[in-house]
Amino acid sequence: MARHVIAKVDELEVGKSKLVKVAGRDIALFNVKGEFFAIANRCPHEGADLCRGQVVGLAESDEPGKYRMTRHGELVRCPWHGWEFDIRTGKSWCDPARTRVKSFDVSVAKGGALAEGPYQAETFPVSIDEDYVIVEI
Amino acid sequence: MTETQTLERPVEAKTKFNLIDCDIHPSMKTPAEMHPYLSQRWRDHLATYGGHTRQGLSETLSHPRMVPEVSRVDSWPPAGGPPGSDLPFLREQHLDGLGIDIGVLVPLRFNASGQRHPDFAAAIATAINDWQVGKFLEPEPRLRGSIVATQEDPEKAVAEINRRSSDKRFVQILLPPRSIEPLGKRRHWPIFEAAVSHGLPISLHVGGVGGHQATGAGWPSYYIEEHHSQVQTMQSVIASLIFEGVFEHFPGLKISFVEGGFSWLPAFGWRMDKAWAAMRDEVPHVKRLPSEYLKKNVWFTTQPMEEPNPAKNLTDTLNWIGTDRLMFSTDYPHWDFDDPRYAFKVPLSAAEKTAIFAGNAVNFYGLN
């Protein structure tokens, strides 16, 4: 398990996603209302890039004809077949037990703090004063 | 329950192609792309009246889809325009990206057969065909065209088919399954005659605006129902072709059903067989079991792939239909796209792969 610096916090706006390649993996990084989440990029169904999917809320209902939108910005719809995945867990909404993508632990740290730990910044230089997104793989 | 059978069908495997995509949707950056191919009279008509089809909404399909332009979110060209409208990007993402040797264009825009003004319908059909040549077939040799023909006006349809038949880049005649009357009706037979005489297969891609309710049960409320209704529509087209005696009269006619699924075919054939056995005195012109025609005259494209749970159940379906009947398609750039690498969740033999991904289409279109 290693920790990788994968992005600057301010390069990914709220509601946006980004593909990062780290440790030989394709990871879809999401900014959900200021929190960062990382899941495997490849949809387990037919292999589409989840980082390209629409970020949506969860449509729910208590009875036919009643609509409720909750958890705004916390799901991603696969860009092809529209299967919804929970960005926080990687589980698909329709079949959480069997259809899921790997979810990675993500944290945010100041560049200054990074100098102390065993981090791997593969793609860009780290400056002391900025915030960075770190994923554990 | 018995064990799943292994696939055991003779398949002709020889082809120089590895991957043929039978369903690619080209589109326009703007409707003005049509202008060079329309006379001033029809440009004016288009500008003034727009399309006038047999449905309530003029600019959109009856049921809004769940994603813009019915398309993969990742298929929007970086250079702008809707998915399928930018040839360089279509090449890069699709033809090169997947290694497609031959891609068959299925243009759906303007719905020529669904236009109520018969002369406008014919002008649109001709323009769409010219547009395919100008925008796609001239610059990209891997692409093939579909002859858009006005099903509701067989005379004009035949004229258009005749006009295109010498251009071998057009590999099929394209008709919509949703029509005013079922396809097998005798008024459509001149189209079959033209198809057979030019050695052109006919392809039915889901859709069309025939003016009837989208299901035999009436108009559904939701897209999930309208999407599924394409299956029932294809069923009624097949029943019509068989029970009207089309395949008896035109034994060489080849018809493909595109994007309507295929796993329903076995049970539908069994149902037709049983009903025909009871009532064949009503249709004495039908000489064989209906399911026999299914093995001889009709083909199916694979997308949207059938995905049973467990996946292995698909093997039964493939055995019942015959892997010589199936032709791979992606439906690019539409949302329910299938990727050739991952679409089949059951193992296929090498010969079956060759057949489904290329060989059957070579036979169907006569490509070699």
Next chain:
Amino acid sequence: MNEMVRSLGNEPGLSTIGGIDCDLHPASPATTTLLSYLDDYWRETFIMRGVDRMSLAMTASPPRAPINVRSDWKAASGFAGDTLEAVRAQALDPFGTRLAICNVLHGSMIMHSDDMAAALCGAVNEWLAREWLDKEPRLRGSIIVSAQNAELAVAEIEKRAADSRFVQVMILAQNDEPLGRRRYWPIYEAAARNRLPLCIHAGGSNRHAPTATGWPSFFVEAYVAQASIFESQLLSLIAEGVFHKVPDLKVVFAESGFTWLPSFFWRADKTWRGVRAETPWVTEQPSDIVKRHVRFTLQPVEAPLETDALARTLDHIDCNDILLFSTDYPHAQFEGVNALSARFGETLAKKILIDNPLATYPRIAADFRKEAAR
């Protein structure tokens, strides 16, 4: 070829003794017969208008079409099942039927006037009670209603439900609109309230084309299309959330066929994953909803005899609870008394003959319990 045609219907059968026949058709009554079951307004105006001389047979189920009258059951009238004696001798005794549900296919369900439709449906139900159920204890009835006016349908259900021999509500497969739509919900609520499953039987009004491609030329084509209509209805009931709104509702598809179910499941389940946000009340895959709420009468069994197709199809359906025994008498779905193909096997046969009908029809189950207590 003739050999093959025969083989479509002729195969070894399992014993059906003691079974519950969930789809039996007494010949529909002549309109004159119904006069005495109508109130004086309808009786007198029907005579005035000559309605009493009209046949109310439906184009969707012409009673003399070969599929609708098996040749060896046909009476001199050209119909079958038109007397109680015939039904006893041809449908109840030979199969050893313990109980049979009478589904009367009658044009009353499709009249354009809501009031006339309701009056005629009420008369047919009354006729069924007096002429059939009163006289033969092995018979049960379906309350026929016209679905187009839910208020009138509910009134008929509430009125008839007091008679426990009526065990379900019956409507036709093709109506003005898909059956999931909200205009029909009061019917479903009334059915569930009275512990009556809703039977949807093949047939319909033909007020619009039976296919999305228009009107087919031949009856055989229209008959085949009935299964397509059932598929659309099944998805309508699911997508509109009928089973969410009326969780106790059981639906019985009668004469729909069932071998199309696997393909329906595969496509509906797959598409639901991509578009379920459109109908967020559908929180389970469609196939699971069907397995819990929808049942299918046995006949017609549509699968070739000479292969293992039926066994494989049952394996694909993967649910032993959904088939209900039916002869579909006097329709021509099989030969001899082989209503229950040996291909189903003994274990499933018992489910189909007795267990599944009892689990579906609370009123029949109550009868069985009473009888057992005696």
